[in-house]
Amino acid sequence: MNATQPASEEPVLILGGGLMGLAIAHQLARRGLAVTVLSRRRSEAAGFVAAGMLAPHAEGLSGSLLSLGQRSLERVPSWVAQIEADSGLPCGLRTTGIVVPFRSPEERDHYPTAAFGAPLNRDQLLQEVPGLGPDWRAGLLFAQDGQIDNRRQLMRALESACVDRGVLFQEGVEVQELLRENDQLKAVRTRNAEGRITTQPCSKAVLCSGAWSAQLLPELPIFPVKGQMLSLQTPRGALRRVIFGPGIYMVPREDGLVVVGATSEREAGFSEGLTPHGQTTLKEGIAALLPEAVNWPPMERWWGFRPCTPDESPLLGASPIHGLWLACGHHRNGVLLAAITAELLSKLVTNTTALSNPEQSLLDHFRWDRF
Template sequence: MAAAPEPVLILGGGLMGLAIAHQLARRGESVLVLSRRRSEAAGFVAAGMLAPHAEGLRGDLLALGQASQARIPAWVAQIEADSGLPCGLRPCGIVVPFASVEERDAYPTAGCGQPLDRQALEREVPGIGASWAAGLLFEQDGQIDNRRRLMRALERACVELGVTFQEGTEVLGLERDGVGALQAVQLRNAAGEAQRLPAERAVLTCGAWSAQLLPELPIAPVKGQMLSLQGPRQALGRVIFGPGTYLVPREDGLLVVGATSEADAGFSEGLTPVGQRQLQDGIAALLPAASHWPPMERWWGFRPCTPDEAPLLGTSPIPGLWLAAGHHRNGVLLAAITAELLGREISPTGPPANNLDLTLPSGRPWQQAFGWDRFAGEGRS
């Protein structure tokens, strides 16, 4: 009898790791997820905005975001069917307020949104702060409840499809054979024991920590602090995406407030008075009434950031090791397309992916546009 094929190893069980594990399992692969600490994943931290237009993305990254956005309803439906759990997708539209009409019209994605004057802004967001003169409504943008629903549904869907997990396992190193290809990973398991796991195929999805395993990768952490308030159930219908602060209303009235963007904080844990004050000031400017809503939780996490703020997708310097890392502030948005692209690359003989037609404005194939070596010659920033 032929030996069972080695599983594809997923290094890091955060959002990308789970989304790719799910996709590979659907393609008939055996998959093992090695996860150091699920609770530190940015997938549990994020606000869950699905916002290629409100974020003002440009060029190839905007096209990637739009392609992912188009896939999200079917992707979510699949996860919900496989897991039996809701993901909390809410196509509620996002309003971006501006201090002036000129600022509004200069926004990179202004042409994709509906321009709002002050009166229309008040109609869309009753109670919005007095300092905003204009806005853009992006009806096509929305949100998903990643923290309470999507991550758990993805985990459940993976388990239902036979994916195995080693939680509490830290990958310590990647071992190469004589020609430089991946042959094993070294790890420390939950009991603290050192182990060596043979592997011909693995995906590096360690988020902000990815460069600790592969120092060639230009990925650095950008810390974000968040908080939540409990509002009345229907107090806010749309997400408000202000400069420096955004308000994301969940179905049950919970208002998720984000986020600081601290590139100099490294991996320093914890909240800071300056960061929390920035969020409180942002709430007061965007929706003054919300300043009086009771606080529920405060938390923080680390965005995986690259020099151009776009992800590293596809092959790596090590044959047999693929990359899905560096999604910075748009990983929730990009999870659907990331899983689909990587699933097809790693498991090309599986069932055909959905009509995967990804045309980028640069004319480059995605493997080049988002390749890990696209910064060659630029130096690390």
């Protein structure tokens, strides 16, 4: 499938080419709109950092965030099928299920999403995750939760699918200012990699600048929560299920790589790089969860910034500026929520497909001014 943008049509600008930006650009292009992605730095996107768990139940979400997560989880297979068809690339979606271990059956039974999982005793837990540490006496198996290889496959497939659908990319271009008249978006001021400042007229844009979104719109209560990660190489098949322990998780990919995460550092701001404390925390977490894994060789270590809000839920839909929509603040569930975010936002921006009543009332929970 190849498409080019109509030369005369003013494109919808996507401000940020991370996971949300790519997912929304792709859906808008599929609906026939001209789309341009302005991306400051592809490699800093949390979309390339995340562990890729699709885990509304294992994460113990509740209320409207759980509903949003469940709706997104339902959509993931058809969303991935679209991306794979448009790009010709696999996204690495796996239905491995996720096991959450607990120190006691009482702790397990009080987990917010316990009703959605299969309860496990210690023996059953060991059948699901051989070698689990001795502290874990009970568990929940969420067979419906899964994972996707965002870092190596999904992001790349989305980029390819976007280009194939005619999306234009401006990489190395930072949006510096949103220009408005009477609260209507008129243009964005950008700076490219060579330092050239340009004013790009635009009446429709989606703000998807992840943890940096408040730099463009200070009204938004978004702040970074740094996460450090590492990966281990195992003999293939050594770990079948994702394990989601308190403070640490292990996500087995198809090729035997296990992604381990993550620290959650609210005080770190945008400070880049690994820290000895962060990496030690991960190592101690591995030893407590799956002692034999401390002998598996580390392959890679990396970090990134989750876009967090005061209630750890995203900001979706209208913004204080007409013509500017929000898709930011997905914190630790952005990979899970990308499918539903792209669907809802593309309906809002194209304005040709009305939102259903349940969709509209779901979106109302994620208004930017709810705090």
